[in-house]
Amino acid sequence: MNSVMSKAYGKAAWGLPLQGSDVAVTWDHLYWFLFWLSVFFFILVVGGMIYFAIVYRKKEGRKTKYIVDHHALEAFWTIIPTILLMAIFGWGWSVYKKQIHAPTDAMEIRVIGKQWLWTFQYDDGRTEASKLVVPLGKPIKLIMTSQDVIHSFFIPNFRVKQDVVPGMYTSVWFEPKVAGEHQVFCTEYCGTSHSGMLAKVEVLEPEQYELWKAGKPYQVTGVKTPSSDLLAAAQSSARLANAKLPLPDQGAKLVQAKGCTACHSIDGSAKIGPSYKGIFGHEQELLDGTKVTVDENYIRESIQKPQAKVVKGFNPVMPPYTKDMIGEEDMNAIVAYIKSLN
Numbered sequence: 001m002n003s004v005m006s007k008a009y010g011k012a013a014w015g016l017p018l019q020g021s022d023v024a025v026t027w028d029h030l031y032w033f034l035f036w037l038s039v040f041f042f043i044l045v046v047g048g049m050i051y052f053a054i055v056y057r058k059k060e061g062r063k064t065k066y067i068v069d070h071h072a073l074e075a076f077w078t079i080i081p082t083i084l085l086m087a088i089f090g091w092g093w094s095v096y097k098k099q100i101h102a103p104t105d106a107m108e109i110r111v112i113g114k115q116w117l118w119t120f121q122y123d124d125g126r127t128e129a130s131k132l133v134v135p136l137g138k139p140i141k142l143i144m145t146s147q148d149v150i151h152s153f154f155i156p157n158f159r160v161k162q163d164v165v166p167g168m169y170t171s172v173w174f175e176p177k178v179a180g181e182h183q184v185f186c187t188e189y190c191g192t193s194h195s196g197m198l199a200k201v202e203v204l205e206p207e208q209y210e211l212w213k214a215g216k217p218y219q220v221t222g223v224k225t226p227s228s229d230l231l232a233a234a235q236s237s238a239r240l241a242n243a244k245l246p247l248p249d250q251g252a253k254l255v256q257a258k259g260c261t262a263c264h265s266i267d268g269s270a271k272i273g274p275s276y277k278g279i280f281g282h283e284q285e286l287l288d289g290t291k292v293t294v295d296e297n298y299i300r301e302s303i304q305k306p307q308a309k310v311v312k313g314f315n316p317v318m319p320p321y322t323k324d325m326i327g328e329e330d331m332n333a334i335v336a337y338i339k340s341l342n
């Protein structure tokens with residue numbers, strides 16, 4: 001079910017991603033102008049070259065005429081390109097200005113890049129990993145930073161791309177015009193799992209957005225750019241690469257690749273979250289004073305619903321990892337790894 005708005009924007013043409021925002025439409029106009037202008041001059045220059053090479057090729061007894069300069073012609077080929085270049089500059093500048101100045105009423109969402117995961121932090125205190133939820137037709141401003149190395153945040157459908165740099169904030173804004181799922185890429189090489197550093201933007205119809213805000217189940221209607229396909233492909237290629245390793249070793253690679261080790265140590269020292277070392281089979285005291293024994297089910301629950309049973313002494317800050325992000329095979333490998341650390 002596409003909204004009326006979707007029909008005006010949501011078309012992917014000529015190999016470009018679909019146009020999911022106003023800025024995307026504006027960019028594409030400029031892009032196609034540059035493209036066709038280049039085609040025109042390519043044909044003019046290369047065509048002329050071939051034509052002259054044939055017509056004026058070397059012939060017995062033909063002598064080249066003495067050529068004098070032609071001021072009007074020189075002025076013509078100087079002035080026309082100058083006008084064209086200034087027009088391109090002016091056009092590009094106006095699109096750029098539109099793209100960097102977010103409207104003052106834009107909704108702000110914070111984005112954190114870390115090896116190799118995007119997390120999104122909302123005003124109401126919620127943090128979600130690999131999924132950005134926004135309402136249809138409202139300007140959104142992303143305030144972004146990185147926890148480790150330089151990443152780059154890219155949503156092709158909205159034609160926004162911006163470096164995400166440790167130690168400073170950068171931002172982009174967009175107004176989503178097409179409901180559905182849009183793909184996010186990391187587009188700056190940032191280490192082993194750079195290509196798996198994916199996320200999706202869920203653009204929700206107003207009533208679905210209200211449900212999401214209230215923490216209730218909601219539906220994503222509209223377009224589907226292949227977020228889950230890509231994520232699954234990245235995971236299965238990682239799995240194939242790991243397939244010859246023993247299960248605990250696969251788990252060790254996974255907790256690296258998923259960024260878990262940023263917060264969980266393997267040597268018993270406490271970081272942002274509890275260490276993995278020596279927890280399996282042992283009792284942990286929780287925030288509410290109750291106790292739980294760490295087993296397969298507890299690890300699984302703590303990965304999928306980290307806020308459910310938080311260990312005493314730690315803050316409930318971990319984002320949930322859905323089944324799409326850590327599949328069953330990966331879950332088994334991670335559990336095997338944590339077991340092996342006893």
Ligand code: CUA
Nearest residue numbers: 151186188190
């Ligand atoms: Cu993060 Cu590439």
